[in-house]
Amino acid sequence: xxxxxxxxxxxxxxxxxxxxxxxxxxxxxxxxxxxxxxxxxxxxxxxxxxxxxxxxxxxxxxxxxxxxxxxxxxxxxxxxxxxxxxxxxxxxxxxxxxxxxxxxxxxxxxxxxxxxxxxxxxxxxxxxxxxxxxxxxxxxxxxxxxxxxxxxxxxxxxxxxxxxxxxxxxxxxxxxxxxxxxxxxxxxxxxxxxxxxxxxxxxxxxxxxxxxxxxxxxxxxxxx
Amino acid sequence: xxxxxxxxxxxxxxxxxxxxxxxxxxxxxxxxxxxxxxxxxxxxxxxxxxxxxxxxxxxxxxxxxxxxxxxxxxxxxxxxxxxxxxxxxxxxxxxxxxxxxxxxxxxxxxxxxxxxxxxxxxxxxxxxxxxxxxxxxxxxxxxxxxxxxxxxxxxxxxxxxxxxxxxxxxxxxxxxxxxxxxxxxxxxxxxxxxxxxxxxxxxxxxxxxxxxxxxxxxxxxxxx
DNA sequence: TTCAGCCGTTAACCCGCCGTTAACCATCCC
DNA sequence: GGGATGGTTAACGGCGGGTTAACGGCTGAA
Numbered sequence: 201x202x203x204x205x206x207x208x209x210x211x212x213x214x215x216x217x218x219x220x221x222x223x224x225x226x227x228x229x230x231x232x233x234x235x236x237x238x239x240x241x242x243x244x245x246x247x248x249x250x251x252x253x254x255x256x257x258x259x260x261x262x263x264x265x266x267x268x269x270x271x272x273x274x275x276x277x278x279x280x281x282x283x284x285x286x287x288x289x290x291x292x293x294x295x296x297x298x299x300x301x302x303x304x305x306x307x308x309x310x311x312x313x314x315x316x317x318x319x320x321x322x323x324x325x326x327x328x329x330x331x332x333x334x335x336x337x338x339x340x341x342x343x344x345x346x347x348x349x350x351x352x353x354x355x356x357x358x359x360x361x362x363x364x365x366x367x368x369x370x371x372x373x374x375x376x377x378x379x380x381x382x383x384x385x386x387x388x389x390x391x392x393x394x395x396x397x398x399x400x401x402x403x404x405x406x407x408x409x410x411x412x413x414x415x416x417x418x419x420x421x422x423x424x
Numbered sequence: 425x426x427x428x429x430x431x432x433x434x435x436x437x438x439x440x441x442x443x444x445x446x447x448x449x450x451x452x453x454x455x456x457x458x459x460x461x462x463x464x465x466x467x468x469x470x471x472x473x474x475x476x477x478x479x480x481x482x483x484x485x486x487x488x489x490x491x492x493x494x495x496x497x498x499x500x501x502x503x504x505x506x507x508x509x510x511x512x513x514x515x516x517x518x519x520x521x522x523x524x525x526x527x528x529x530x531x532x533x534x535x536x537x538x539x540x541x542x543x544x545x546x547x548x549x550x551x552x553x554x555x556x557x558x559x560x561x562x563x564x565x566x567x568x569x570x571x572x573x574x575x576x577x578x579x580x581x582x583x584x585x586x587x588x589x590x591x592x593x594x595x596x597x598x599x600x601x602x603x604x605x606x607x608x609x610x611x612x613x614x615x616x617x618x619x620x621x622x623x624x625x626x627x628x629x630x631x632x633x634x635x636x637x638x639x640x641x642x643x644x645x646x647x648x
Numbered sequence: 649t650t651c652a653g654c655c656g657t658t659a660a661c662c663c664g665c666c667g668t669t670a671a672c673c674a675t676c677c678c
Numbered sequence: 679g680g681g682a683t684g685g686t687t688a689a690c691g692g693c694g695g696g697t698t699a700a701c702g703g704c705t706g707a708a
Binding site: 297298299301308311360364366367368369373376377380412413414415418420 | 425446449451522523525532535536561562563575576579
């Protein structure tokens with residue numbers, strides 16, 4: 201059951217939205233101004249926040265920024281009457297995940313809202329599989345707490361595999377992705393796979409980098 | 425590795441987009457008009473299509489409709505200069521999955537595009553018959569929960585049979601499909617059928633891989 | 649500028665699995 | 679009995695995938 205918070209001072213609009221969402225099976229709480237919204241949002245439990253850009257007492261952007269500073273990464277959909285690109289960019293910088301310009305179709309709101317809920321936290325800053333973690337912001341890799349050193353190519357290889365995880369990536373797709381179409385004409389890939397294995401698997405118990413014969417490679421916990 | 429198609433007649437914009445997407449690790453082909461776009465899209469292999477609404481020779485909406493009529497359900501993100509609600513709704517009816525109004529932030533494009541790709545890849549493609557399951561995305565086969573290991577040829581054979589299930593596939597069709605017309609001149613097929621039986625049937629109660637004398641083979645539950 | 653160390657590419661080699669092949673076996677029907 | 683159809687088995691050669699080592703270029707520090 202989807203559970204969202206709408207912060208909106210136009211009570212007519214708010215009522216309409218709440219009603220429509222309930223019809224769609226989405227629970228929707230409502231805060232009528234920025235301060236109330238902040239309080240509700242901080243109590244947590246919402247999968248998505250719908251914020252009006254122009255709010256009394258604390259506007260949508262500031263509310264968004266404040267939440268993000270507090271470490272809250274709940275997806276935020278901003279509702280706005282303005283349509284300028286500037287607003288959009290300012291929104292992205294404040295940590296907004298999506299936009300909807302008033303007047304909007306309720307149908308469209310639901311679609312975007314569900315997409316956000318599904319996507320969860322928006323831009324991923326970390327990739328992981330089991331106890332293996334790749335931190336994209338500070339460029340570190342670790343497994344079970346111990347740091348792992350990778351060469352640039354090893355890093356790219358692991359990144360592609362982790363983004364696809366637990367799906368299999370074909371040799372060809374791997375090469376395309378790692379070398380950007382400028383693929384060396386040799387067995388470079390298998391050598392790098394070998395080195396990557398030595399780095400992330402050899403020192404540990406369970407191997408994560410699997411060979412799927414005839415298909416490619418995958419990073420995932422053993423499927424028994 | 426994300427692989428998308430951009431259909432856009434404004435070459436400057438197209439260049440900018442393609443370049444930006446490549447930076448984000450997204451492969452992006454480009455078609456400059458509707459007909460070219462249709463052709464490229466039909467060749468397939470794209471996870472998302474980015475269509476301009478106003479295109480020479482075949483506009484975005486018609487292109488979208490045509491693809492949907494042909495059974496193609498690749499997610500489509502429509503790029504449009506117009507911003508009226510009517511257009512959006514017309515778009516949703518033609519089978520569009522998301523919208524972006526020009527001018528847009530490239531950053532925003534990437535976010536929406538990834539959301540679409542993820543929504544799609546969330547649907548796991550599976551083939552099955554009774555308790556036998558073939559997972560096409562993570563390339564695994566299992567029966568009643570226990571994993572089954574197949575050789576590449578065994579995999580192709582099973583895939584062909586499952587796609588046809590419960591119909592019978594002739595030996596000739598099987599050979600054509602498995603070896604792509606380059607059929608070995610021996611009894612290879614029956615040996616592979618034998619191995620496949622040992623893998624998917626032998627350890628279990630009811631045999632699924634049946635011989636239909638004089639006609640070929642079929643995967644199905646026993647018809648008595 | 650030079651040197652050292654790292655990294656990526658390449659080639660060579662090894663191993664085990666997989667596919668092909670042929671030969672043999674079982675069953676059915678003429 | 680013999681041919682036709684389908685199942686089983688084993689041998690062997692090749693290839694995919696793994697491992698190793700050498701070489702050469704780049705980079706950063708002295």
